[in-house]
Amino acid sequence: MDFKNWITQIASEDWMVYIKRLSANDTGATKSHQAGIYFPKSVLSSIFPSIGRKDVSNPEAFFKASIESDSVPEQVLRAIYYNQKSRNEKRITRWNQGTKYTPLQDPEKTGSIAIFAFNNCGSGDSEYMKAWVCRDINEENYLEERIGEIDPQSTYFERGDIIFEGAILESPIKSDKYPREWNEEFPSGAAIINHLFEQGLHADLTADERILKRRSHEFDLFKLIEHHHTIPLIKQGFDDVESFIKLANSISNRRKSRSGKSLELHLENIFKEEGLTLFGVQCRTEENKKPDFLFPGCDEYHDPNFPTEKLRVLAVKTTVKDRWRQILNEARKIETSYLFTLQQGVSENQFREMTSEKVKLVVPSPIHKSFPSSIREHLYTLTRFIEETKAI
Incomplete structure (x- = not known):
C-alpha cells in the first residue's frame, strides 16, 4: 500500500494514533528481558481502559492487529499491565506470534518511525490496530513535513484527524x-536556546546530562510561548477553512524551523561552557559540503600546513537510521568522522557498518543503556568527546 494513502485512511476521528521512533529495547536489539513495544501508561490506559486495574495481577486485553507496511498477516496481540511493585508498566506483546517476520521486532528497524492506529471505541477497549513502520527516508520526511520533527524523545498521541489535519497544541508542562x-x-x-544558556540553567550537570535537560527545557518554553501566541487566535474562531489551514501551517513551519538547528545550537553553547572554544560551524569543504562542526576551525582545515591529525569533524543528527551515510566524505582530509545523536540504540549490524566507514558515535551517557551491550563500550560520551578534542 502507498504510505500517503495509508495516512489518509487514518486521518480520521475513527482512529487514535500513537507515533514514536522505535528504540533498541522495542525491536529487541538490546536482547533485554522486556517483550514488545513500550507504550506510556497514559496511552494504553486511554486505548484499553479495562486493564487499568490493581485488584488482579497483570490484567490483559486481546485485540486484532495488522502491520500494513510489511503485509504482516493479521495477528491477535495482547495489551498487558504489569502491575507488580518491581515492574509497573504497560506493554503490547505477542508481536512474533502467527508470523515469521514483523518489522516491530526487527533490530534493523531500530530508529525507524512507527505509527500505531487503534480504532476509536470511545470509553471501551480498542478492538483493532493497524500499524506502519516507515520503510525509508522519503516516508519519514513526508510524515515529519505534516506533523513536525519526531525525535527519539518525542511521541504523538491524538485522534487521527487532529494529528494529520490540524495543529496539535500540547499544554505547556510548566510555567517559566x-x-x-x-x-x-x-x-x-x-533566541530561546541562548536565553537558557545565558541563564546558566542546568550548568551544574555534566555535559551529557545538560544537553538532554536543556533541550527538554527549551521545548517546554517553546510550547509556553506558542500557547500565548496561538490560543487567542484559536478562540477567535475562523471564517473559513483556508484561514484554519493557514494557521495550522504556520504552527507546523515554526516548529520545523525551531527543530532544524536546535541540537547544533545547544552543542555550540555547551562547547563554550566546557572550554572548547576553537571550532568552525558549517565550514565549506570539498564539493561545497558543510559539516556541522570542524575543530579547531575552517581556516585550519584549509591550511595545507596544518597537521591533519589535529583536525576533527563532528556531524549532528537527532537520528542516524538511514541518515548516517550522509556525513561520509563531508571532510575528506579527516579519516574518522564523529556523529552526535540522540537515537536510542542501533542494531549491531548498523554499528558494524558505521565502524567499517570509520564513523564513531557520540551519545549522551544516559542514553547508552538503550544500546546493545556489545556496542556500549565503543560509544563516546559527549564529555569524552569534548575532553579529547580539547587535548588535541
Missing part, C-alpha cells in the same frame, strides 16, 4: 519566565 518582548513577537529558536 521569559523576556516580555516575546509576548509581542515570537522568538527564534536560537
